[in-house]
Amino acid sequence: MFETFNFDKLKEECGVVGVYRNKNIEVAKMVYYGLHSLQHRGQESAGIATTDGLHTHFHKDMGLVQDIFKDGIFEEKLKGHIGIGHVRYSTTGESYVANAQPLVVKYRRGSIGLAHNGNLVNAALLRERLEDDGIVFQTTIDSEVIVNLIARFSNEGMVYAIERTMELIRGAYALVVLTEDQLIGVRDPHGLRPLCLGKMEDGYVLASESCALDVLGAEFVRDIEPGEIVTINEEGYQIKKIEKQVKKASCIFEYIYFARPDSIIDGVGVYQARMNAGRILAKEHPADVDMVIAVPDTSIPAAIGYAEASGIPFGEGFIKNRYIGRTFIQPDQSLREAAVRLKLNPLKQNIEGKRIVMIDDSIVRGTTSKKIVNSLKKAGAKEVHVRISSPPVSHSCYYGIDTPDRNQLIGAVKTVEQIRKLIEADSLGYISLEGLIASVGLDNDSFCHACFSGSYPIDVSSMQGNVITSSKVFERL
Numbered sequence: 110m111f112e113t114f115n116f117d118k119l120k121e122e123c124g125v126v127g128v129y130r131n132k133n134i135e136v137a138k139m140v141y142y143g144l145h146s147l148q149h150r151g152q153e154s155a156g157i158a159t160t161d162g163l164h165t166h167f168h169k170d171m172g173l174v175q176d177i178f179k180d181g182i183f184e185e186k187l188k189g190h191i192g193i194g195h196v197r198y199s200t201t202g203e204s205y206v207a208n209a210q211p212l213v214v215k216y217r218r219g220s221i222g223l224a225h226n227g228n229l230v231n232a233a234l235l236r237e238r239l240e241d242d243g244i245v246f247q248t249t250i251d252s253e254v255i256v257n258l259i260a261r262f263s264n265e266g267m268v269y270a271i272e273r274t275m276e277l278i279r280g281a282y283a284l285v286v287l288t289e290d291q292l293i294g295v296r297d298p299h300g301l302r303p304l305c306l307g308k309m310e311d312g313y314v315l316a317s318e319s320c321a322l323d324v325l326g327a328e329f330v331r332d333i334e335p336g337e338i339v340t341i342n343e344e345g346y347q348i349k350k351i352e353k354q355v356k357k358a359s360c361i362f363e364y365i366y367f368a369r370p371d372s373i374i375d376g377v378g379v380y381q382a383r384m385n386a387g388r389i390l391a392k393e394h395p396a397d398v399d400m401v402i403a404v405p406d407t408s409i410p411a412a413i414g415y416a417e418a419s420g421i422p423f424g425e426g427f428i429k430n431r432y433i434g435r436t437f438i439q440p441d442q443s444l445r446e447a448a449v450r451l452k453l454n455p456l457k458q459n460i461e462g463k464r465i466v467m468i469d470d471s472i473v474r475g476t477t478s479k480k481i482v483n484s485l486k487k488a489g490a491k492e493v494h495v496r497i498s499s500p501p502v503s504h505s506c507y508y509g510i511d512t513p514d515r516n517q518l519i520g521a522v523k524t525v526e527q528i529r530k531l532i533e534a535d536s537l538g539y540i541s542l543e544g545l546i547a548s549v550g551l552d553n554d555s556f557c558h559a560c561f562s563g564s565y566p567i568d569v570s571s572m573q574g575n576v577i578t579s580s581k582v583f584e585r586l
């Protein structure tokens with residue numbers, strides 16, 4: 110019997126990109142390259158929507174960016190000088206093509222395209238209210254509620270419509286919105302998900318991460334601040350901040366794991382933050398060993414930082430297969446171990462007989478650590494000490510990261526010592542939350558670290574089973 114062995118990344122989110130260029134300059138290929146550079150943020154589906162000022166075109170499908178957009182599609186289908194794109198990792202709604210983004214809807218004034226990174230915590234409730242009003246939905250994603258509300262409030266222009274929508278939606282959202290004549294970017298009032306603006310000679314780029322600006326040759330202008338709406342059109346760009354101010358709470362996991370290390374988010378280089386975390390980890394949890402290794406690729410900067418601060422040499426302990434797909438068919442039980450080693454194979458010649466400290470960025474379910482500690486020991490490591498550059502993940506995320514239910518989070522149900530035993534490490538140490546925050550170097554109070562602390566910046570009780578049944582804001586719909 111054939112069995113599907115799943116190599117899904119364990120937690121991701123989505124990536125968005127938007128490009129505005131002078132009339133008559135095609136943008137679809139730029140959006141494509143931008144999406145390519147954000148592929149790490151979502152690998153389930155991808156899409157591009159463009160407008161030539163009159164008509165809106167789109168193409169989306171399941172799979173990776175490079176497999177979805179084949180030659181010819183840009184010239185034949187995706188015409189226009191304004192475009193948006195999305196790579197998806199589903200958080201609300203199934204992973205099938207109808208739920209792929211961007212969403213493109215037609216309304217009385219034309220078309221709206223929308224790409225969303227994040228997750229709403231009151232989407233179900235809003236959707237119910239809209240359905241009671243006779244609205245029909247084409248998808249099962251939270252993002253469709255947003256596009257629906259924008260269309261509904263569009264009488265007095267897009268910025269007004271977005272402001273009204275922002276009064277109703279709760280949760281995390283970095284949006285790029287496309288109309289026939291403008292590109293709009295929006296970051297939620299807490300700034301949970303990132304979004305930045307870049308400038309080219311003949312236009313502008315909006316992207317989840319600055320690495321996309323680099324790839325497109327755009328010069329970084331600024332991060333979109335929490336609660337800002339940036340409108341890009343023939344006149345350049347204009348920024349409006351919503352009146353109601355709330356505490357900034359940007360996702361600290363971007364620095365730990367999601368973002369590419371060459372990105373700079375809210376003024377902080379991701380590579381530098383990871384290296385700092387490694388340095389702090391070395392001080393908080395030293396290890397008497399011969400070599401520091403990383404679990405490639407995410408934890409490499411943290412491992413380098415650990416090595417630097419401890420004076421222990423950094424070495425390669427695993428070789429990662431860079432060509433591995435999301436899933437593959439595992440022929441039979443006897444190949445199960447081969448399947449595990451296919452992604453990360455210990456570099457036996459480098460680790461045999463050594464005492465190792467292995468740095469990883471996070472432990473979520475504990476499956477990765479358990480497998481690889483064991484494989485290092487089998488490959489001849491004398492001791493394997495594990496150090497983690499984030500605190501135990503002990504609470505679910507409802508803001509766009511697909512962490513599992515709390516009872517599947519090993520950090521929620523076991524002590525550090527129990528986890529150490531389970532993964533069969535000789536010792537285990539996690540960076541403290543204070544150490545992690547210090548590694549990023551921004552104001553203490555400006556992060557969402559709910560996955561470690563359980564302190565949620567936006568009420569999530571409706572997502573935890575206690576459904577809220579009424580709220581005043583809906584009376585305004």
Ligand SMILES: O=P(O)(O)OC[C@H]1O[C@H](OP(=O)(O)OP(=O)(O)O)[C@H](O)[C@@H]1O
Nearest residue numbers: 118119407470471472473474475476477
């Ligand atoms: O405790 P777990 O549930 O196993 O999750 C933790 C692991 O998941 C992530 O890696 P992942 O394999 O998702 O992707 P990566 O190759 O980018 O590190 C993360 O970097 C940890 O290694």
Ligand SMILES: NC(=O)CC[C@H](N)C(=O)O
Nearest residue numbers: 122123199200201226227
């Ligand atoms: N990970 C995300 O940002 C997902 C965006 C949106 N909630 C969706 O499921 O499509």
Ligand SMILES: [Mg+2]
Nearest residue numbers: 404405407477
């Ligand atoms: Mg990993």
